[in-house]
Amino acid sequence: MRMTPRGLLPLLAAAAGGLMALSWSALPVHAQSGPGARVAFVDVQRVLARASAGVAAREQLEREKAAMQKQVDGHRGELEKLRDELEKKGQLLSADVRREKQETLERKVRDVRRLVDDLQKELQKKEQDLLAKVLQEVTGVVQRFGKEKGYAIIVEKRGASVVYGAPEADLTEEIIRVFEEDSKKAKK
Numbered sequence: 001m002r003m004t005p006r007g008l009l010p011l012l013a014a015a016a017g018g019l020m021a022l023s024w025s026a027l028p029v030h031a032q033s034g035p036g037a038r039v040a041f042v043d044v045q046r047v048l049a050r051a052s053a054g055v056a057a058r059e060q061l062e063r064e065k066a067a068m069q070k071q072v073d074g075h076r077g078e079l080e081k082l083r084d085e086l087e088k089k090g091q092l093l094s095a096d097v098r099r100e101k102q103e104t105l106e107r108k109v110r111d112v113r114r115l116v117d118d119l120q121k122e123l124q125k126k127e128q129d130l131l132a133k134v135l136q137e138v139t140g141v142v143q144r145f146g147k148e149k150g151y152a153i154i155v156e157k158r159g160a161s162v163v164y165g166a167p168e169a170d171l172t173e174e175i176i177r178v179f180e181e182d183s184k185k186a187k188k
Contacts, residue, residue: 014169022085027050028171034105035079037139037152037153038149038150038151038152039151039152039153039154039155039167039169040146040151040153040154040155040169041046041154041155041156041157041162041165041170041172042142042154042156042157042170042171042172043156043157043158043172043182044135044138044156044157044158044159045158046172046176047138047172047175047176048135050139050176051134051138051176051178051179051180051183052180052183053134053137053183054134056186057130057131057133057134060130061123061126061127061130063128064123065123068119068123071115071119072115072119073114075108075111075112076112076117079108079109079112081105081150082101082105082108083105085101086089086098086101086102086105098178103132116169137179137182138175141175141178141179141182142154142171143169143173144178145175145178146176154171158171
């Protein structure tokens with residue numbers, strides 16, 4: 001069984017919509033509905049796909065996934081050796097020894113299945129933690145950007161089900177730029 005993380009980006013639509021909607025609900029009602037109110041959208045999935053923090057998070061998950069896969073592959077090799085030994089030498093062994101080896105094989109198969117399940121859960125939790133951290137940072141950048149530029153509301157393109165968005169209302173590239181600038185400042 002190959003372990004595959006669900007991926008940062010597929011989780012994003014639901015999580016980003018909820019997280020960002022909570023932060024926008026604090027806008028005063030008059031700011032949301034006044035004449036000439038500025039409204040825009042951001043594609044948070046694209047921000048995560050292109051911003052260095054999102055790329056770094058995906059790379060970290062891939063490294064951890066590879067290490068976990070290596071661990072599982074090692075156990076699988078051990079199982080294959082036991083299975084081959086039992087198939088090749090099974091007829092030559094006494095009934096008690098054969099039964100003992102069969103039980104050992106079955107126990108090890110159960111252990112590997114449990115290990116795979118545990119590793120998948122661990123990887124999933126790490127993925128969720130990384131996603132939440134990066135989403136929180138992106139949300140902060142969007143909030144600050146919106147306040148500084150005088151937007152009444154900025155919605156997440158996918159979570160808000162934007163059916164049409166004029167290209168000039170798309171702030172994604174600007175958010176990526178600001179997010180990258182903030183990340184570079186934080187590293188100094």
